Amino acid sequence: MDMCKIAPSMMCADFLDLKHVVNTFIEEQIDYLHMDIVDGHYAPNFTLGVGFCKTLYEYTDIPLDIHLMIDNPDEHIDTFSPFTGSVLSFHPEISPQPYATLQRIKDSGMRPGLVLKPDLPLESVKPFLPQVELLNVMTVHPGYAGQSLVPGTIEKLAASAAWVERAGLKVEIEVDGNVSWKHAPAMRAAGAGVFVTGTSSIFSTEGSLRDNIGRFRKILSHPA
Secondary structure, three states: OOOOEEEEEHHHOOHHHHHHHHHHHHHOOOOOEEEEEEEOOOOOOEOOOHHHHHHHHHHOOOOEEEEEEOOOHHHHHHHHOOOOOOEEEEOHHHOOOHHHHHHHHHHOOOEEEEEEOOOOOHHHOHHHHHHOOEEEEEOOOOOOOOOOOOOOHHHHHHHHHHHHHHHOOOOEEEEEOOOOOOOHHHHHHOOOOEEEEOOOOOOOOOOOHHHHHHHHHHHHOOOO
């Protein structure tokens, strides 16, 4: 298996200690900063915004992994386009023309990604995968941190990774949702390469942030 990547979910970070959190990520050579952008319509929550993305983009060289959970992604691609080199992922079922959306993201200088939520089948994104660089397979429902794993989603994660490999595509497989100490080894074994980590792992109160990152990496080095 290729080297795994960690993408901390920044909605789970301690905002009162954010500079220390990000500095720790820099020192630990974290791979992505996962930014959940929720508009209160597509999913019933409000989370991070463009200003938050801008602050982190200007402060660190860690790439942003921006996950749009919004009703009208096409209207906001230009808003995020200054974050060149970042991943920008959206839910294709809410775009009237997913191919065009992906091309607009690519033309903006960002890396196009798609999100597969738990209640949609892999077949719904297969036609678009040759155009993407990252597929986010969600194992919880969009919108909130701290949810329980949706049954059957690790199997769908495995099917997604296997299909991408058979197709010979260079698509990173990301897993997002309850990426816990318990579930991470099975997710790794299923083929995930990017792990969106939150309150059930690196932001857990069981240990320090630095210790939790080390523990998570150790777990991933011995997949189930």
